[in-house]
Amino acid sequence: MAITFKQVDFTYQPGTPFETKALTDINVTIPTGSYTALIGHTGSGKSTLLQHLNALLKPTKGTVTIGKRVITPETSNKDLKRLRQHVGIVFQFPESQLFEETVAKDIAFGPQNFGKSEAEAMQIAEQMLALVGLDRALLTRSPFDLSGGQMRRVAIAGVLAMQPDVLVLDEPTAGLDPQGRLEMMEMFARLRHERDLTVVLVTHQMDDVANYADNVIVMDRGQVVKTGTPREIFKDPQWLVKHQLGLPKTTAFAHELQAAGWQFKQLPLTEDELAEEIAAQLPPQAFGGDPAK
Structure with missing residues (x-):
């Protein structure tokens, strides 16, 4: 499902002394x-634009x-409820919800609110819990007895239970340690392919x-x-x-290497790309090869 903005402005509290223009002439498409x-610095308008993605x-x-x-x-x-089933938003610290x-x-809760029977909704809950990598034994537990990481996954499962076409992630790894961040981002990448989702991060x-x-x-x-x-x-x-x-850490390091005389066919963005570029420029003996050959 694609989302297209055409000449969009948004003003908070228009016509009052507190009027604040948050978006100006937005023309952009998020492809299916x-x-x-x-991305953008704090106060750039990201959060305001995000809330337009499902008509909040x-x-x-x-x-x-949004779609059609x-x-x-x-x-x-009153006509927007069904639309919000198609675009699920995972806000910062979703476990607080x-x-x-x-x-x-x-x-x-969400599926039942949209007309599913209790039995159908519970079946969906079990499927979504597995989808976010949690054991079905947790279904009967209080969410408030779980670890912070488990609580976040449960909250994400609740968004996925609505079977959205678009998944919007607002700083989804905030407060997580590096390993937790990696696991969460890998989970979203997997869900994108398994559920054929459009993802906005x-x-x-x-x-x-x-x-x-990719965009x-x-x-x-x-x-x-x-x-771009x-x-x-x-x-x-x-x-x-x-x-x-800023730059990704790998790209920032690649710029430093360029300043020191290294040349790259294309600027590396990821660790794998940087490793490949460096390996291609090192002499064979750097890998234990025979310099005479």
Whole structure:
């Protein structure tokens, strides 16, 4: 499911002394099946744009097209419930939204709210728990008795239980240690392929953009200032600094190597790419080969 913004403006509290324009003339498309990273410094408008992805906010001006549904400033809120089944949002610290007495009831809440029977919803809950890598034995446990990482996975299972076409991730690894971050990001990459999802990742982690995204939207001061592949976005370090953004660690190291005289066919974005580029330039004896051959 594609999402397209056309000439979108959004203003908080219009017509009041507290009026604040958060988005200006947004024209961008999130393609079906893409893994799109939405990046920008704090206050750039990412969170406001994110809430338009399933019409939690409606544009003050312009249109947002979600699949075949066109959202305008005049769109009635009562017509948007079904739309929100198709675009699931995992907000920061989603575990804080858990509320039911058991894991099964928490995951099943959404499907039941959309008309599934209790039996059907419980079956979905069991399937989604397995999908996020947790044992079915946890279904009868209180979510508040689980570890922080398990609670987060349960919350994500609740979003997946709605069987969305688009999964929006708002800083989904916030507060996790490096191993937990890696496991979470690998899980999302797996879910994208297994569930044929369009994924939108809002993040400050440039390494995650380089490792997982195939499309990037850069925001600054409420506007989209650049779009492209990760390689296109990260090729100009000075432009990134100007917009208060950094480089993936691997790419930053590759720039240092270039300054020291190394040449790359293309700038490495990931550790594997950097390793391949370095290996291609080292002499055979660096790998135990015979220098005479």
